[in-house]
Amino acid sequence: MIQITRRADVTAVHSLLSVAIAAVLTIVISTGVLFLTAKAPVDALSQLLTYPYQGGTIMVQWSKALNMAAYLGVMGLGLSICYRANVWNIGAEGQFAMGGIGAFGTWLLLGSPTAAWAIPCLLIGGALAGLLWASIPALLKTRANTNELLTSLMLVYVAAQTLFFVSNGPWQAPVRYSPPQTIVLPETVQLNAMLTGVPTFHAGLPIALGLFVVIALLVLYTPFGYRLKVTETTPRAARFAGYSPAATVWAVFLLSGALSGVMGAIYLLGDIGYVTEESNFLRGFGFSAIVVAFLGRLHPVGILFAALLLGYVAGGASWIQANLREDDSIAGFIEVIALMSTLASALFLQYRVTWRGIIAQTQESP
Amino acid sequence: MKRVLSLFTAAALSLGFATGASAELKVGFIYVGPVEDLGWTFRHDEGRKAIEKHFGNKVSTTFIENVPEGPAAVDAITDLAETGHDLIFTTSFGFMNPTNTVAANYPKVKFEHATGFTRNTDNIATFSARFYEGRVIQGLIASKMTKTNKIGYIASFPIPEVIRGINAFTLEARKHNPNIEVDIRWVFSWFDPAKEAEAATALIDAGADIIVQHTDSPAPVQVAESRGVYAFGQASDMSRFGPNAHLVSIVDNWDSYYIDRVQAALDGTWSGGATADTWWGLSKDGKGNGIGMVEMASYNEKVLGSALYAEAKALETALFKGDRHAFPCAGLKKQDGSIPEECASGAPHLVDFPTLVTKDWYIEGITQSIPK
Numbered sequence: 044m045i046q047i048t049r050r051a052d053v054t055a056v057h058s059l060l061s062v063a064i065a066a067v068l069t070i071v072i073s074t075g076v077l078f079l080t081a082k083a084p085v086d087a088l089s090q091l092l093t094y095p096y097q098g099g100t101i102m103v104q105w106s107k108a109l110n111m112a113a114y115l116g117v118m119g120l121g122l123s124i125c126y127r128a129n130v131w132n133i134g135a136e137g138q139f140a141m142g143g144i145g146a147f148g149t150w151l152l153l154g155s156p157t158a159a160w161a162i163p164c165l166l167i168g169g170a171l172a173g174l175l176w177a178s179i180p181a182l183l184k185t186r187a188n189t190n191e192l193l194t195s196l197m198l199v200y201v202a203a204q205t206l207f208f209v210s211n212g213p214w215q216a217p218v219r220y221s222p223p224q225t226i227v228l229p230e231t232v233q234l235n236a237m238l239t240g241v242p243t244f245h246a247g248l249p250i251a252l253g254l255f256v257v258i259a260l261l262v263l264y265t266p267f268g269y270r271l272k273v274t275e276t277t278p279r280a281a282r283f284a285g286y287s288p289a290a291t292v293w294a295v296f297l298l299s300g301a302l303s304g305v306m307g308a309i310y311l312l313g314d315i316g317y318v319t320e321e322s323n324f325l326r327g328f329g330f331s332a333i334v335v336a337f338l339g340r341l342h343p344v345g346i347l348f349a350a351l352l353l354g355y356v357a358g359g360a361s362w363i364q365a366n367l368r369e370d371d372s373i374a375g376f377i378e379v380i381a382l383m384s385t386l387a388s389a390l391f392l393q394y395r396v397t398w399r400g401i402i403a404q405t406q407e408s409p
Numbered sequence: 410m411k412r413v414l415s416l417f418t419a420a421a422l423s424l425g426f427a428t429g430a431s432a433e434l435k436v437g438f439i440y441v442g443p444v445e446d447l448g449w450t451f452r453h454d455e456g457r458k459a460i461e462k463h464f465g466n467k468v469s470t471t472f473i474e475n476v477p478e479g480p481a482a483v484d485a486i487t488d489l490a491e492t493g494h495d496l497i498f499t500t501s502f503g504f505m506n507p508t509n510t511v512a513a514n515y516p517k518v519k520f521e522h523a524t525g526f527t528r529n530t531d532n533i534a535t536f537s538a539r540f541y542e543g544r545v546i547q548g549l550i551a552s553k554m555t556k557t558n559k560i561g562y563i564a565s566f567p568i569p570e571v572i573r574g575i576n577a578f579t580l581e582a583r584k585h586n587p588n589i590e591v592d593i594r595w596v597f598s599w600f601d602p603a604k605e606a607e608a609a610t611a612l613i614d615a616g617a618d619i620i621v622q623h624t625d626s627p628a629p630v631q632v633a634e635s636r637g638v639y640a641f642g643q644a645s646d647m648s649r650f651g652p653n654a655h656l657v658s659i660v661d662n663w664d665s666y667y668i669d670r671v672q673a674a675l676d677g678t679w680s681g682g683a684t685a686d687t688w689w690g691l692s693k694d695g696k697g698n699g700i701g702m703v704e705m706a707s708y709n710e711k712v713l714g715s716a717l718y719a720e721a722k723a724l725e726t727a728l729f730k731g732d733r734h735a736f737p738c739a740g741l742k743k744q745d746g747s748i749p750e751e752c753a754s755g756a757p758h759l760v761d762f763p764t765l766v767t768k769d770w771y772i773e774g775i776t777q778s779i780p781k
Contacts, residue, residue, distance in 0.1 A: 099491035107484070211597075211780075222478055222503060222566060222597065315480045320597075323479025323503075365437070365488035368471045 048395045058340070061385075061392040068384035073377045080370070087369045094362035104358060106244040110314070112354030113251035114139075114328040117306050119335030119346045120258050121299030127262075127275040127341050128295045134180065134195030135303040136329025137202035138173040140321065142307020144202075144209060145172020147225060147318045150232065151214070157229045165232070166250070166308045173304015174297050176202065181296035185289040191296075199329070203321035210319045224319035234313035247313035254302065259343035267294070275341075303329060334382045340389065353378055432469035434496060434675055436460060437489035439482065440474040441501035442600035448625035448644035449599065449661065450474065453500045453523070455645075456663035463668050467675065478503025483510055490515040496674045498667070499523065501599065502568055508533060519679055521670060524570055526767065531682040536666060537570070538702035539690030539761070541577035542728045543659035545735045546705060546721055547641050548581030550656050551619045552589060553717050554639055561612025562593045563605055563622040563629055567779045569768055571623050576772045577735045578621060583774045592617055593777050602628040613638055619656075630655055639712070648707035656712065657721070660704040665693075688761055690728070697730035734758035742773040 050057075074088060081087040090097050095104035118135045125132040149168025153161055180194040214225040234246040262268040274281040274291055282288070306328070311318065318324065335353060339345030353374075360374035390396070438457050442450040457470050471494070476485045482504050489497050490511060498521045499508045505525035512520045512533045522528075524537045551560050560582065564571050575593060582589045592615060594608040605624045609632035612620060620640040622629045627650040633640035634651035642648060642658025666687065673679040693699025705725055710718045727733035736759035738752035751760060759768075771779060 098493060103487065103491055224479075319479050323477045323481070326481060361484065361488050362492065364473055365471070365485070365494075366492035 046397050047390070048397070050393055050395050057392050061388040062340075062345075064388040064392075065381070065384040068388070069377065069381045072380045072384070073373070076376060076380075077373060080373075081367075082369065083367055087363050087367055087373075090363050090366060091356070091359035091373070094359045097362065097366070099362070102244060104362070107358035107361070108351070108355040109248060110244075110354070111328070111357050112350040113248050114306050114310065115332050115335045115353055116347055116350030117251050117255050117258075118299075118303050118329060118332035119339065119350055120255060120262075120343060121302035122332055123336040123339065123341040123343075123346055124258075124262060124271060125295045125299050126336060127271045128291050129274065129278065130184075130292055130295050131192040132177065132180065132195045132296060132299055133192060133333055134177070134198050134329070135299065135332050136325060136327070137195070137199035138176045138300045138303035139307040139310070139329045140199075140202040140206055140325060141176040142169035142173040142304030143311040143315075143318055143324065144205060144307075145169045145175075145304060146308035146311045147209075147214065147228075148172070150228060157231050159231055161232050162234065162312065165312060166305055169308020169311070170301040170305040173307060174301040176304070177296045177300020178293075181293050184292050184296075191292075203325065206318060206321045206324050210324075214318065216317075222320050222323055224323075225317045227317045228312065232312065233316055234309065245313040247309035250309060251306065254305065255343075255347070258298075258302065259347075262343055271295075303332075331378065334378055338381055338385050340385070349381075352381070433467045434464075434469075434671065435492075435494040436468055436470045436671060437492075437494035437497045438470070438472035439476050439485055439489070439497070439499040439501075439504060440472055441476060441478060441503065442625055443474050444472070446600050446625045447627050447647070447650075450500070450625065452645050452661040453498070453663055456667040457498075459664035460667050460671050464671060464675075468671060476504075478507070480507075482507035486511040486520075487514070490518045495519060496521065496671065496679075502566075502570060519674055519681065526686070528682055528685060531680075534670070534679075534681040534685035534687070536687040536702075538661060539688055539695070539735070540570070540659060540661075540703055541573050541735045542690045543703050543705060544574045544577035545581045545728060545733075546657065546724055547621060547659070548578040548583075549585060549724055550641075550713065550717065550721055551578070551621070551639075552582040552585035553720075554656065554713070555586070555589065555619050557616050557618045558586065558588045558590060559616045559618065560589060560591045561609065561615070561617030561620045562591050563608045563612070563620065563624055564593050564595050565599050565624050566597060567595065567769070572769055572771065572779065574623055575775070576768075579775055580736065580741070580772055587774075591775060593775070595780055596624060598624065600625040602626040605629050606632050609633060609640075610636070642707070646706040648709065653712065655707065655709055657708045658706045660706040662700070662702055662704050665700060666702060691725065692729045692731070695731050744771040744773055744775055744778075746773065 077088055078084040095101050118139065122132060122135055146165040146169035149165050150161060153164060176198060179198060180191045183189040183194050184191045210225055211223045215223050216226040262271065270286055273284060274286065331353060335346055335349045338349035356377050357374045360371040363369040364371035438453065440450040440453060444450055444454045454472065457472060460468060461470055473485045476482050478501060486497060486499060486507055496519045500523040502524045505522060505527050508520050508522045509527055509529045512530050516532055518532060520533045522533060522535045525535045528535055562575060564575065579591045592612055594612060596604045596608050598604055605622065605626050606628040609620050609629040613636050618638045620629050620633045620638060622643045625644055627647045630640045630642060630647045630651040633654040638654060639656050640651055640654045641656055644661050646658045646660055648655045648658060666689065670679065689701035691703050692701045708718055708721065738756055738758055741752055742748055749759060769779060
């Protein structure tokens with residue numbers, strides 16, 4: 044009988060060590076696979092690591108990495124709040140999609156304005172839509188005690204079908220495109236490249252950074268953050284402290300849903316400009332954000348680094364695909380290996396894994 | 410561990426000269442499906458290989474496959490421009506806006522967009538084939554081969570290119586057999602073998618004994634073969650997927666256009682912009698001169714019988730030489746019974762520009778309506 048118990052003597056050194064081990068494992072395995080699969084492994088590896096300085100436009104290349112990191116970071120931070128409270132929201136992708144739909148719907152409700160004052164309204168509309176979408180699993184969890192893992196995930200597919208519906212149905216542009224889409228938001232309502240001239244370096248990035256900092260401070264330094272910490276480490280103590288479990292479920296779902304929703308709105312306003320069917324609108328940010336949350340060990344600083352890492356690797360993978368005709372699925376592979384290494388090293392360093400006789404079953408596990 | 414370290418050293422050493430061999434011209438392709446789709450994307454990739462074969466070391470080519478037709482396309486096209494590609498072919502209608510977006514950002518790079526009609530900057534050209542000429546031949550064959558008078562038509566997206574194919578097919582089929590009913594199913598995808606097969610099955614269940622497709626995989630031909638009905642191949646020669654079912658394939662042939670354009674880029678004579686739109690049909694000029702972009706391949710003579718085969722070949726020749734047009738004005742009506750504008754003003758047939766490029770109405774005889 045394998046038994047896993049939390050070590051009582053985990054120190055900061057342990058934590059750093061487990062991160063270091065995970066990093067080494069990721070590098071070794073990823074490099075190995077790249078060398079086994081790539082046509083020109085040495086070029087592929089070096090360009091994967093240094094692509095912003097390989098002859099392209101440096102700003103464009105960095106913007107690819109930072110742009111993706113912004114989505115993964117903010118959504119990953121929102122999800123980490125859920126996971127700290129032992130609430131398993133894996134539906135960020137759907138909340139993100141509804142954020143885009145909500146922002147576009149807000150624009151229509153406001154009478155299709157072309158002035159910049161609409162931008163904050165659309166962002167708020169997106170946040171509200173994501174929040175409402177996340178409130179469904181929260182309601183089901185607190186009222187009917189359904190498993191939020193299932194409901195939040197299933198709602199991703201409902202949101203995807205909603206994207207298909209609005210872009211094929213009520214909001215379809217009068218000029219037909221394949222695939223169907225809504226009309227494009229006026230440029231004055233888009234978060235375009237106000238400062239840099241590089242299209243992906245848009246005003247959504249500072250907004251995302253601001254959100255990230257605010258939420259990180261909330262997690263690290265406020266009573267709400269303390270409550271999360273208590274709930275995460277000792278659920279029983281949280282109950283003794285009078286924290287209502289239902290209120291926690293609501294709080295974390297609504298907060299993470301709103302964060303995913305606002306990122307969906309930023310995506311609409313900054314990167315795409317229109318709503319279209321899911322295979323062209325969604326890019327898996329909501330699922331990668333789950334990986335980022337765990338890669339970052341549910342800590343804001345860790346999540347920041349994890350998001351930057353995955354964003355950078357994804358940019359590099361698309362670079363070697365275009366430049367060397369390598370397969371860009373190496374990015375997804377590295378993402379998975381990093382996650383597995385992190386989870387494994389955390390397991391072995393923060394927990395004690397022991398083999399016990401069958402008798403051990405009768406012992407009370409903490 | 411030592412090996413890993415040495416690999417890293419090697420990687421570090423290669424940093425300075427990692428950009429690779431220098432060809433005179435770097436040509437990149439963006440594909441909507443996988444190279445192995447055995448249809449649309451496969452034929453574009455054959456065109457890419459024809460470039461490599463023709464120009465050898467003077468030109469290097471690459472491609473990115475399975476690119477969705479949204480913001481991901483902007484990223485992929487940008488990647489090709491960023492990695493120093495001089496000429497970029499984007500080979501799906503849905504890349505129209507992404508191509509225009511990226512072209513505006515990279516004025517020195519040349520862009521070629523397949524089947525689109527927007528050229529906002531001088532560095533974009535568009536090209537398309539008169540696939541509808543092939544649809545006419547399919548219409549003739551279907552009209553003579555069907556017993557149930559029901560034809561199943563698997564359509565991808567309700568865009569002008571697909572609609573004019575449906576129109577050309579229906580017009581010719583009903584000319585020979587007015588009882589024919591064309592049953593159109595929309596799968597809203599270019600390449601989705603499962604959905605395409607599902608649509609084929611549904612159409613056959615509803616009584617269709619001939620399957621026409623405007624999607625990219627051979628799945629419908631395979632379904633037709635297993636169900637004992639007939640089918641036409643699309644984009645590439647699909648005869649091997651249905652030895653008994655397959656009647657003829659419309660094959661896209663981009664080779665000579667691609668070679669022309671690469672040559673022009675090398676010579677400095679390449680041009681794009683408002684008027685840079687090239688359409689070739691069975692013949693290059695529509696009057697019988699030069700091999701065009703549309704080819705009829707692998708007529709199934711055994712199944713067609715010699716009389717029908719000869720009739721189809723004669724029609725092909727007439728279309729090749731321009732003696733016949735796919736949309737003659739005589740008797741041509743829109744679905745609502747009205748007469749198309751240029752026919753009303755006395756033209757002999759519908760014209761490519763602008764009618765056929767942008768038209769989104771069905772002809773008379775189709776009972777369904779275009780999805781809204």
